[in-house]
Amino acid sequence: MNKQELLKDYKKQEDKVCLSQVLDKIEFCKIKEKLEFTDFLDMYQIALVENFLRKIKFKEYKFFGGHEDSERKILIIYPEKYNDKMIEKNYNKILKLIRIELPEEEQGKYTHRNYLGGIVKLRIKKRKSRRYSCFK
Numbered sequence: 014m015n016k017q018e019l020l021k022d023y024k025k026q027e028d029k030v031c032l033s034q035v036l037d038k039i040e041f042c043k044i045k046e047k048l049e050f051t052d053f054l055d056m057y058q059i060a061l062v063e064n065f066l067r068k069i070k071f072k073e074y075k076f077f078g079g080h081e082d083s084e085r086k087i088l089i090i091y092p093e094k095y096n097d098k099m100i101e102k103n104y105n106k107i108l109k110l111i112r113i114e115l116p117e118e119e120q121g122k123y124t125h126r127n128y129l130g131g132i133v134k135l136r137i138k139k140r141k142s143r144r145y146s147c148f149k
Contacts, residue, residue, distance in 0.1 A: 019069060031058055032065050035088065039071060042090045048100065050107050053078075053085040062088055075100060079110055111137075 016036055020029050031054075038049040054062060059076060066074055073093055078086035087107060091100055113128060 028061055031061065035062055035065065035090075038088070038090045042073075042092060046092050046094075048092070048095065048103050049090045051088040053087055055085055059086055059088075077104065077107070079108055 016033060019036065020032055023029050023032060034051070038051065042049040073091050075089045076086040077089055089100060089107065111132070
């Protein structure tokens, strides 16, 4: 797989960097026979990566955002031998979730912004333990 050849049609440098990192993840996955994943991607990056993976006919991937309606998602690249159950078993290694349960009378009153603000006020750190990402 010649990276330069695969990326020659992309003009934006940040697109090339992002897709180059995806190609690295594919290569690591094939070499190590282990699941690989990115940091969260925004909607533009998801569309870019998904179109690219279709273009190169790569099928062993899945986007995961913690819940179905997530705008930002992680790209998971997995070995051919993995099935859905094997991938799902790894979700808790990829992403740590916080569950907030409210009494019935409080449900629906708050937005994502309210929850994130509350978490920040509690001084819970948002950390990434990735060496590189598609983020600036």
